[in-house]
Amino acid sequence: MTSATGRPGPLDLDVLRVFCGPDGLCGNALGVVRDGAAVPGEAARQDLARRLGHSETVFVDDDERGVVDIYTPTLRLPFAGHPCVGTAWLLDLPELHTPAGVVTARQDGEFSWITARPEWAPARVLRQYGSASEVDALDVPPPGEWVYAWAWEDEAAGRVRARAFPGRIDERGVSRSGGAGACTGGIDEDEATGAAALLLTAALGRALNIRQGAGSQILTAPNPDGTVEVGGRVQLVGP
Structure with missing residues (x-):
């Protein structure tokens, strides 16, 4: 073989x-x-x-x-x-x-967690919208910045709707102008982005329950020492 x-x-x-x-x-x-x-x-x-x-x-x-x-x-x-x-x-x-x-790690029921520092993540543009429906309706933006589009679904509960658009160049160093993605069918959009979730959590300073892409779920929580926990199934x- x-x-x-x-x-x-x-x-x-x-x-x-x-x-x-x-x-x-x-x-x-x-x-x-x-x-x-x-x-x-x-x-x-x-x-x-x-x-x-x-x-x-x-x-x-x-x-x-x-x-x-x-x-x-x-x-x-x-x-x-x-x-x-x-x-x-x-x-x-x-x-x-x-x-x-x-990177420290732990298991908690159906979720696997890591703890990492936000400065380890590549830069992202965190762009807030007024509603989850606005995020849902977004077209893929023209080539340019790596954009993490997000909106509150329920701010009190920390529930976020997000989509990730790598733009022309992402951390893979390649054009993302077409093709197939992890779940959505187009590599113009990343289905589940732990690094961006880490950065958003650090920016907001609170635990989040993120629904990203077509149906992925990312959980996060900031720690007092500046690290962030990121977890999922x-x-x-x-x-």
Whole structure:
């Protein structure tokens, strides 16, 4: 058998969906290579992440300490929200070591949580609208800024409606002007964006229950030390 690395032998790969809705659907796709040593070097990992085509692919370099290496199809990332949530759930570890820093993790019933610092997240334009219906009605904006469009569904309860538009260039370093996304059918829009949820929570200074995209759910909570917890449901799709 030939693995996804192009060498003999199967690749130890799990595929997850992270930030699923209450029905278990939607969320963002994540590939986790449990044996990172099977794909040594940034060039080989980048090539595999590109060929797998998941929103992100994580290479586990130490499954006891939780040392991880995160790639989009075109770019290595020091930190990303949904890859950390999904990998911590899969490995059942209390922390992950990313290039950005140590991400603590916990399980709470059906939700998997991580704690991270807002400054680790890429910059986003957080654009508030007057109502959830306005967010629902938005067309994909013209190429330009990475926009996280949001509105209160219920401000007292911390319920937010959000959509994410990467614009011309996102953290993957590629054009997002067309194609298929995680759940909505168009890569003009990201279905579930943990980093943007982290930034919005830090900006508002309160816990949020975010409904993003076609049906994903992201929960957040700020901590007194400036870190933010981000949590959601994780589903194992298959090897």
